[in-house]
């Protein structure tokens with residue numbers, strides 16, 4: 001189980017996918033959704049909305 005490199009929270013599959021999508025596809029360390037929102041200067045809701053969009057496009061980084 002991967003942990004967020006900033007806050008130590010356990011990461012879901014979609015959180016890892018979001019990090020790859022928004023930060024760097026080749027990353028081996030990841031932010032949770034909260035820390036990703038902090039890093040990107042957006043809200044968690046905006047990240048959720050983006051994840052939904054990517055899912056609908058058939059992106060395999062998300063379930």
Ligand SMILES: [Zn+2]
Pocket residue numbers: 004005006007008009031032033034035036
């Ligand atoms: Zn975190």
